[in-house]
Amino acid sequence: MNEYTVKGIAIDVEGNLPVVTLESSDGKLLPIWIGGPEAYSIGLALKEYEPPRPMTHDLIVSIIQGFKSKLKRVVISGLSEGTFYALLHFEQNGELIVIDARPSDSIAIALRTKAPIFVEDSIPIFEPDDPKTAVLKERLKEIRPEDIGF
Amino acid sequence: MNEYTVKGIAIDVEGNLPVVTLESSDGKLLPIWIGGPEAYSIGLALKEYEPPRPMTHDLIVSIIQGFKSKLKRVVISGLSEGTFYALLHFEQNGELIVIDARPSDSIAIALRTKAPIFVEDSIPIFEPDDPKTAVLKERLKEIRPEDIGF
Numbered sequence: 227m228n229e230y231t232v233k234g235i236a237i238d239v240e241g242n243l244p245v246v247t248l249e250s251s252d253g254k255l256l257p258i259w260i261g262g263p264e265a266y267s268i269g270l271a272l273k274e275y276e277p278p279r280p281m282t283h284d285l286i287v288s289i290i291q292g293f294k295s296k297l298k299r300v301v302i303s304g305l306s307e308g309t310f311y312a313l314l315h316f317e318q319n320g321e322l323i324v325i326d327a328r329p330s331d332s333i334a335i336a337l338r339t340k341a342p343i344f345v346e347d348s349i350p351i352f353e354p355d356d357p358k359t360a361v362l363k364e365r366l367k368e369i370r371p372e373d374i375g376f
Numbered sequence: 377m378n379e380y381t382v383k384g385i386a387i388d389v390e391g392n393l394p395v396v397t398l399e400s401s402d403g404k405l406l407p408i409w410i411g412g413p414e415a416y417s418i419g420l421a422l423k424e425y426e427p428p429r430p431m432t433h434d435l436i437v438s439i440i441q442g443f444k445s446k447l448k449r450v451v452i453s454g455l456s457e458g459t460f461y462a463l464l465h466f467e468q469n470g471e472l473i474v475i476d477a478r479p480s481d482s483i484a485i486a487l488r489t490k491a492p493i494f495v496e497d498s499i500p501i502f503e504p505d506d507p508k509t510a511v512l513k514e515r516l517k518e519i520r521p522e523d524i525g526f
Binding site for chain 2 (some may be wrong): 285289
């Protein structure tokens with residue numbers, strides 16, 4: 227299991243779908259195709275934008291804090307039939323609470339709580355020197371949250 | 377403070393904005409203008425649609441349950457400069473935990489947990505026999521979540 231950080235949000239020009247890209251310190255990439263609202267929320271968190279009223283993922287952070295819990299880590303845990311899975315590892319009163327979630331929500335919360343993101347070894351990633359990685363990069367057009375907008 | 381139920385989601389034809397309408401048992405109406413993703417989420421909950429993977433508000437319900445807490449009620453608590461405010465009242469180990477939220481998120485969670493929704497008396501509502509209520513109803517065009525879509 228390796229730690230990844232959020233490289234950014236992008237649009238996959240094939241299919242016009244939002245993507246969040248995770249990157250390891252040695253340049254491995256993991257693109258995850260996500261929904262528009264979640265991409266927007268991740269984009270706002272990357273810009274450290276503080277909205278006047280809590281957006282949905284800000285509310286989740288309020289709830290975690292209200293329950294005196296802490297998000298210890300996010301684990302991108304699996305890939306099945308094109309769908310990525312994630313787990314949120316919370317700590318509350320010394321107890322570990324693990325909750326199933328989509329990677330998009332998990333990443334949106336991790337960015338807001340500065341929790342680390344790990345990727346299970348079983349998940350196929352893009353190696354820096356693999357020709358497929360160059361093809362992937364051509365497909366992904368980096369965007370700002372305001373390019374999505376609701 | 378009176379209890380309201382969710383009448384449905386609609387589009388306000390003036391401005392093309394999503395609206396969730398709350399209704400009291402004696403026919404008072406409270407329209408709240410909300411975001412598209414939240415209207416979609418409320419619409420799915422009204423249809424009791426169970427998605428294959430947890431949507432963001434389903435994740436909030438998982439977190440509440442994971443923390444062995446319960447949403448006791450939602451209170452639409454205020455209106456200031458056109459913005460509605462809400463409070464989530466949670467119970468955990470006999471303790472009341474109150475968290476500030478937008479009405480849209482609050483309603484999306486209330487529907488999924490069957491928590492009651494209350495509206496503070498200070499909030500202006502639409503009386504059944506007020507001519508303004510008929511005007512409001514003309515502005516609101518009921519929609520299904522698939523009419524929003526992402």
